[in-house]
Amino acid sequence: MSLCLLDEDSFRSSCKLLLQQSEELRDSWTWEPGSSEEGYLKKIALKSVVIDSSLKWNLIDDDEGEAADVCGLSEGSSSSQVFQYEYHIVYSCSYRTPALYFRACTLEGRSLSLEEVWSSVHPNLRLRLKHCPLNTITQQEHPLLGQPFFLLHPCRTQDFMRPVLQAAHQQNRSVNYVLTWLSVVGPLVGLDVPLHYSISSSSTKPD
Amino acid sequence: MIIVVLMCLKLMVLLFFSLCNLAVLSVCEVTMASGTSEAGSSDLKLQFAPFSSALEAGFWHQLTQKKLNDYRLDESPKCIKGYYYNGDPVGLPTRLTLEFSAFDVDGPTPVRCCPAIGTLYNTNTLDAFKATDKKALLEKEAKEIWDAIESGTALKDPSILCRFILLTFADLKKYHFYYWFCFPALCFSEGIKIVQQPSVLEQVFSAKQIAALQEAYDDLCIKRGTTAVPYFLMKYTDDTVRMAPLGDWEAFFTDTKKVTVGVYDPCTLSQHPGWPLRNLLILLAYRWGSKLDTVEVLCFRDRTMQGSRSIHHSVIFQVKLPTFAPNSACPKSVGWEKNPKGAMGPRMVNLSECMDPKRLAESSVDLNLKLMRWRLVPSLDLDKVINTKCLLLGAGTLGCNVARTLMGWGVRHITFVDNAKISYSNPVRQPLYEFEDCLGGGKSKAMAAVERLTKIFPGVNAEGYNMSIPMPGHPVNFSQTTLSQAQRDVEQLEKLISEHDVVFLLMDTRESRWLPTVIAASKRKLVVNAALGFDTFVVMRHGLKKPLVTGSAPSVPGSSLFSNIPGHKLGCYFCNDVVAPGDSTRDRTLDQQCTVSRPGLAMIAGALAVEMMVSILQHTEGGYAVASSSDDRMNEPPTSLGLVPHQIRGFLSRFDNVLPASLAFDKCTACSPIVLDHYEREGFQFLSKVFNSSHSFLEDLTGLTLLHQETQAAEVNHPHTNMYTNSCRPNSCS
């Protein structure tokens, strides 16, 4: 039982370990400190997605001629659009597990709806959700930023972490809770956790 | 391949090049060949990939906070910070990113990213935004860069070479943000001549040199105490690479015949450098242009994929810099970002969906429901539910609970009708009211309910009508005033029923249900009725008469008395009664007025009423759906949500529900053809007769009186008051 729970100190040390590996692998996780002890892991990933006609730019026609710039490369209108995906790993005191907050926005900073996020991540949203046991997603304020994010709800986390942790415990293997958890939940929302993490984690055992 | 300055000639030039197969070709020859006169342009010119602005959602949140709390009406320029990165995979645009930390200029920059300092001009009005002199802003910024180049401060702190301007207007009522970026670049009037075509580093450098280069760069970073160096100087041999900061030029380069400069390059194109190089080349030309033969440029790109780092794809090329005459004026400058149409113009982003709390509440509610659909009931038609307009007749215990459950389903359009005021006993059982609402004689229930609904969920479209519903046996003909009031009430109710899709009968008297039952039956509106006893309740849908146009309903031979009754043949609340409403002494049906219910009962019945409506809406035939019975509990359900019963009768004492179904009664005092016919032909004339007469009027009209006489004579039960409905009808007034 207590095996499946994560206290805040372990969360932080787990995150620290993940950060070290991220630094080695030049993955872009960073630790964003909150007030006092609090903080969260953050990663931004960019993806170029084939443009959807529903995602149109808002333009104001205000053509103020600037002298033609012979040295500026003028790019043709591209058929793809770039989205910025933001992932935050925050400690959930009530569930005593990590919680994954995420949002995606256009380069203008407009947040995407969950459907838009998903359709850009998984071609078949419905199929994906149907076959996924951890698909409890809500829209919530980020506990430290106060801005709206999507939250992969931590209520199921213990259920799927228990067997992993128990197996590891039996084999006397140390497991980075946050990393193991992330490799399960990340792909659901388009966050890839490189395999190299698990390779480097088995080679660099803590303690 | 080579991309050439004269865009209109691009195709011709490409053709020409491929024919000649020459690496460098004078553009003059091409222009002459094509017959256009583009005087002054000669040779292949270097072209830079401009920055694309990239704003994170957090930036706008933070700008909003700043505007509300710090800047307020202050329009003076503010210093902000963005960053750019040289490790993007191919295909991403060259970006300058601003996130929520942009306002914290002294804060950390993300690892291995270069900071870029900018000036924010946030105007107070859209007019001011539009009227801002963009040319002047750009020239001011360009002048500062030029001054720094002239004075030499740019050598010590080359970050001034990569600056930006951000012009914004934040409409915080609509959460619309207007913005326009500028990345100021000074221009050589004739462009920059390419001497050696851009090549990928690994084609020019040996593996050993590349490794040495990477090491030298990392060392420089460590020496400078950062993780990214925007500009640097470089010397190399076959197996060594040395680097130095820009300011060390004089000491580092003793021979200026050929120098190599490095730029941290955010561009991913193989033939073009990104924007940060532009002003550096101006600096070099200004200070050493006359001494330099050619300048070799390394566009340093440094990416890590799947855990392995590479700089092999960096780009290297040589250019010949023009020279500036001594004491030259500041060159002309460019840099305002084009909008996505490719035109010069600002952009606007509408963030109401993620910043307006009301919109947030709406999207969160919708998301919750959508998740239910995605996860559990894929065929659930949520729009059908959400767009249903519900009329709640009665805003008491049932009305409050029905409204709350409707809101849970995302129903947006809810209208209350009630003439009561909130009394002290109400708030504990009626969850839309509070103690305060009872003071001073009490607020009107219909109005208070609307107020509370809007507080609970601002996205709701709620309306309240504080009005009475005329009842049979309750005369309205005391005076012309009371009569015309009754007429107005009837007209209002008719109008409301017409305007809604589902009518909920949630009143506390049986008589008051009669008029809406008649009107709704006539208008073919779906009626969901809920009534409470002490520990029993009934929730039922009224039979939905066949549409008027089809004439008389064709009889379905297959349906027996109690099973497979299609929706149009189902009875209404009054069909089971052998007495007309209006006579309280003979009234044996359940209604709250004569009893007090167990407190949980209204919540159960109210919730069931809404869930029944939702199930009906999910049925392809809606209100015409065949009634499911208790026996159908074992069968394949007719909708994605399950059964669509006619009635749910609950017995709290046994914690049990049954699902009876019954046929419409041809002598029903509310929905029989003769009643509807009289109502449709005579309108208020007929209704006022019903209000003003005793119950015998309706009983005579429908033939119930005759039936009673026959029944009493024969001493047998009426065939319609079958065992099922009789035994299941809870007796409340005992």
Ligand SMILES: [Zn+2]
């Ligand atoms: Zn009836």
